[in-house]
Amino acid sequence: MSTPARASKGATRRMPGEEGVWVFILGDMLVFALFFGVIIYLRGEDPALFTQSQGQLSQTAGALNTVLLLTSSLFVALGVRASRDDAKDKARALFALALLCGLCFAGVKAIEYADKIALGLTPAENDFYMYFFVFTGIHLLHVTIGVAVLAALIRIARRPKLAAHDISLIESGASYWHLVDLLWVVLFALFYLLA
Amino acid sequence: MTVVDSRKAVVVWLVLVVATFASWWVGADHALSADAAVTAAVIAVAFIKVRLIGIHFMELGTAPRVLRGMFEGYVVVVTIALFGLYVAL
Numbered sequence: 001m002s003t004p005a006r007a008s009k010g011a012t013r014r015m016p017g018e019e020g021v022w023v024f025i026l027g028d029m030l031v032f033a034l035f036f037g038v039i040i041y042l043r044g045e046d047p048a049l050f051t052q053s054q055g056q057l058s059q060t061a062g063a064l065n066t067v068l069l070l071t072s073s074l075f076v077a078l079g080v081r082a083s084r085d086d087a088k089d090k091a092r093a094l095f096a097l098a099l100l101c102g103l104c105f106a107g108v109k110a111i112e113y114a115d116k117i118a119l120g121l122t123p124a125e126n127d128f129y130m131y132f133f134v135f136t137g138i139h140l141l142h143v144t145i146g147v148a149v150l151a152a153l154i155r156i157a158r159r160p161k162l163a164a165h166d167i168s169l170i171e172s173g174a175s176y177w178h179l180v181d182l183l184w185v186v187l188f189a190l191f192y193l194l195a
Numbered sequence: 196m197t198v199v200d201s202r203k204a205v206v207v208w209l210v211l212v213v214a215t216f217a218s219w220w221v222g223a224d225h226a227l228s229a230d231a232a233v234t235a236a237v238i239a240v241a242f243i244k245v246r247l248i249g250i251h252f253m254e255l256g257t258a259p260r261v262l263r264g265m266f267e268g269y270v271v272v273v274t275i276a277l278f279g280l281y282v283a284l
Contacts, residue, residue: 015262016254026265033273040277044284063219067212074208077252081200171254178253182245188215189241190277193222195233 017172053128062192069181072101099150242274
């Protein structure tokens with residue numbers, strides 16, 4: 001763990017979790033920044049096609065998924081604080097609720113994909129749908145991994161005594177989950193809302 | 196300290212959810228003129244939300260300056276780059 005440094009007002013600064021997870025998080029954010037650029041570029045190339053295809057997406061599904069992930073992040077943040085307070089039962093319950101939200105997100109996505117495919121709107125339909133399926137699909141993969149991470153956090157929080165290393169692991173997993181939430185917030189804005 | 200933290204987390208969540216519905220409302224109303232203005236608002240709100248998640252949920256607000264700086268830099272650069280790309284094309 002990094003050595004805490006002095007911040008302003010006498011508070012100490014500390015890195016939540018292991019350094020390695022932050023290398024991954026920042027790297028992943030960079031990769032997705034490229035994806036975000038591609039979406040804007042895609043729109044610029046053929047605004048009419050983009051707007052028309054976007055019009056077929058369910059903004060309700062997108063907004064619901066956004067609220068699900070935001071809520072799951074709240075549960076995770078509260079769970080981390082509970083872990084630090086050694087309120088293990090509370091922490092596990094919060095991580096479990098977050099996991100449930102994650103599963104609901106995946107469920108909504110599955111229904112959304114199925115609906116589109118049933119209408120013949122597959123990745124082969126046009127560039128919009130290709131990038132929609134690929135980018136949200138890669139994100140969904142992140143969600144799946146995140147659900148496994150949350151399950152691991154629940155197990156870690158079951159240990160009789162949460163040492164500094166355990167807290168660090170929990171913080172690492174939590175940070176990864178917040179990344180998953182953060183990335184979706186932008187994907188939702190660009191695919192579902194952009195004029 | 197923990198109770199204050201928890202309350203703050205809930206407030207941040209509320210702001211995030213309200214921002215989500217606000218940008219949904221703005222994004223859904225295609226009668227609004229000036230697409231560029233709507234786009235700017237949608238992108239700006241998205242990255243305000245990203246920053247809130249990073250600073251408060253990811254706790255980058257109390258993280259080492261270098262890490263926080265990289266995150267803040269990312270938010271600013273990507274927001275400007277995406278809007279710049281939108282306007283340029």
